[in-house]
Amino acid sequence: DSGVTQTPKHLITATGQRVTLRCSPRSGDLSVYWYQQSLDQGLQFLIQYYNGEERAKGNILERFSAQQFPDLHSELNLSSLELGDSALYFCASSVGGDWGEQFFGPGTRLTVL
């Protein structure tokens, strides 16, 4: 158990819909990272937040957005969903804002029908 929690575990929705994925980092970790894992693209970095502020941006679509709240939990919002958005979404956390060891949550499996 990494100490990172993600909800929900599974999410099934329809094209065009909007969903919110939630992540709670390990106690004491200030950074939260979001990743998308699919069979064709592999594990893709989406976005990083550090102590409430956006720190780095990766291959995140404009339809996707994220935020980190004062209690350090984070939410990833996915809107206007397409079939191709079906994937595993992971949240990871770390103590600092650099790119050292990251602790991954169990993931949210999103299926868009």
Next chain:
Amino acid sequence: SQQGEEDPQALSIQEGENATMNCSYKTSINNLQWYRQNSGRGLVHLILIRSNEREKHSGRLRVTLDTSKKSSSLLITASRAADTASYFCATDAGTALIFGKGTTLSVSS
């Protein structure tokens, strides 16, 4: 992007044998990390090697880094069935952690 590329894509061995997987990358890095993922689950950090280090050990794991060749290798000695998983290298070039596509290791008893 300077994504790491693991080789081989898949590896099947018997319990007790050693498993070696390789990672190549394209640009200068601050560190290189190896992660393990059991089917459909979250990644678990195994080891981090910094750009000024050449070799690192952790239990049955041995990692080498050759920055001149932009490559790294992960050796798992005396493999067990529980080592069956996908293994990913991840490179830090300062702006993100970039993961390769992974090596799927299957250890049979």
